[in-house]
Amino acid sequence: MGTSIVADELSHLSNQIQEISDRKGDFTVIRNTPLRKRATAKGLIYGATSQHRILSSDKKFAARFAQECAILVPEGELKWRTIHPSPNYFNFKPGDWMVEFAHAHGMLFRGHTLVWHGSLPRWFADTVNSRNVEQILLKHITTVAGHYAGKIHSWDVVNEAIHPPHGRTDGLRNTPWLQLLGPNYIDIAFRAAAKADPQALLVYNDFGLDGAAYQDELRRTAVLKLLERLKSVGTPVHALGIQAHWWGGVTRLDSGKLKAFLRDVADLDLKIMITEMDVTDKKLPKDVILRDRIVAGIYEDYLSVVLDEPAVIAVLTWGLSDRYTWLSKYQPRKDRAPVRPLPLDAQLNRKLAWNAIGRAFDNAPKR
Ligand code: XIL
DSSP states (O other): OHHHHHHHHHHHHHHHHHHHHHHHHHHHHOOSHHHHHHHHTTTEEEEEEHHHHHHHHHHHHHHHHHHHHHHEEETTTTTTHHHHHBBBBOOHHHHHHHHHHHTTOOEEEEEEEEEEESSSHHHHHOOOOTTTHHHHHHHHHHHHHHHTSHHHHHEEEEEEOOGGGOOOOOOOOHHHHHHHHHHHHHHHHHHHHHHTTTTTTEEEEEOSSSSSHHHHHHHHHHHHHHHHHHHHHHHHOOEEEEEEEEETTTTOOHHHHHHHHHHHHHHHOOEEEEEEEEEEOSSSOSSSSHHHHHHHHHHHHHHHHHHTTTHHHHEEESSSOOOOHHHHHHHOOOTOOOOOOSSSSOOOOOHHHHHHHHHHHHHHHOE
């Protein structure tokens, strides 16, 4: 008996040492194959967001982007403020440039986003009221989705419509759309998008769905209820977009809860896309080696759970390189050290996070 306990402990210890040294190996050995290839090998799509301004001016970055990514999503070019800057004018130029860039490099293109409470143009509040709101929304969707029809892999038709802290029983966020049109605005938008672009995958996109925290559980429940309702009335929604903006040291993973949620979504006959992943390093130690390891670990732990679900078809990060990330502005570190939330560093070198994402693809079951 005594000997067997000692033997058990010894074997546990050696397993642990093995695990750590494996992990060390994993952290240092970097395969050379780009992420887009490693995802494609599993029937998955990898890509990222970028901007017209960046891709058209930073040639080195644009080349790396085309090498790593199989799908491009514009960070702001298709949002209302940019594409619909005055009531009767649509500015398609930056979006058109991006679609061409994507297709010229054999990449798919995503639309982001047709309905959101954010990035509304200044004219919106002065012009839109409960009498004209439906017509303005329909005109926007018909014009924008119609313009890009046939060129879009997937549209984020409605973005961030759930916000349980607003206190409604259906969990809907209190937005101008909800105030002016009621909960049906979501159905109206999906139906209009389906009509304008029958080929695109129509996505409901939201954040705060990944973690173990109680508020994430509330958000998951509300999103699921919304998707169930949309499906039950025949609203053409095809996929859930999970933004996956992680916070290093804050967001905790509950793989059981996450898996069950993904299964519930898949059971509604919906696909799932990870649409905007990044890892905020604001609360992590300054030491770059340690910080990069923690960030990489989060990518790998999360993606290995998520990619186990066959309904997941794509992973996008919200940016490719730390050279260009919204987090530099939105979540800067207190110590002013440059943030490191993405797969490539600011010099466009592959980081441990890149390695972690690649390994998650390598280990994912084939679609
Ligand atoms: C962000 C962009 O990255 C910023 O540059 C912009 O100023 C604000 O929007 N969820 C979304 C994205 O759906 O549209 C947001 O993008 C990030 C959070």
